[in-house]
Amino acid sequence: MGRIDLSIASRTEGGWSVIDVGGEIDVFTAPKLREHLVGLIEGGSRRLVVDLLDVSFMDSTGLGVLIGALRRLRETGGELVLVCGEGAVMRVLTITGLDQLFPVRSSVAEAISA
């Protein structure tokens, strides 16, 4: 009981790498997301959209992963956009003020057309 997993899938759309994430992001699952994002960035991806619409929970370990990815991308002139709704993920971003740091969109289509 309580063991969780995280689903992560990547695709390319409109010149962006879109990462669809589902499940819960915490101290147990965050390393998997970190590994995936770092792999994409080290593989040359510079424009990332992280779709968090199917993420039902995220704590500060998840925020740490996203901040790390943003920092890596900005060092090389890249971009990272988050997609999330009004649920738990947006609440964490708002509480921490990180909604001011990350571009946040409500859909992937909106993110890649911005």
Added chain:
Amino acid sequence: MAAEGVPDREPEGTFVLELPDDPAFVATARLFAGALARHFGCQEDTVQDVKLAVSEACTAAVADRGTAPVRLEAAAEGAVLRFDVCCLEGPPGRPAAGDARTAHLERPIGPTGVQLIGALFADAATVHDPDGTAHITFSVPLPEPR
């Protein structure tokens, strides 16, 4: 306003969950805490805040517990549900908290997690026992009994 199923009497009781020092079980602590908050009539937004705070506290706990279990205690005391996560047990003879020699032991209770809990629950605190054991505590207001 209270959620559906608000108890019709003053809530009381103490609930304890001990988990292995394993990040995989932080989700179990969240489920436990969320279920308790629902049981005592908290609205869903508050339930989600409880789960976030417990996740942060338990993450701090598993960061430096060695092989000791992580202990989460929730006590319903009248108008509040009080949470206590034991984050770090001081070794025998450990100097009092705040001593420079133990500064590294404070790291697991990282600022981001505690600040986040503090943003959610105003009375959130890190409390040190005389033996050096550290706890993250916070309390959740409960709806009035019907």
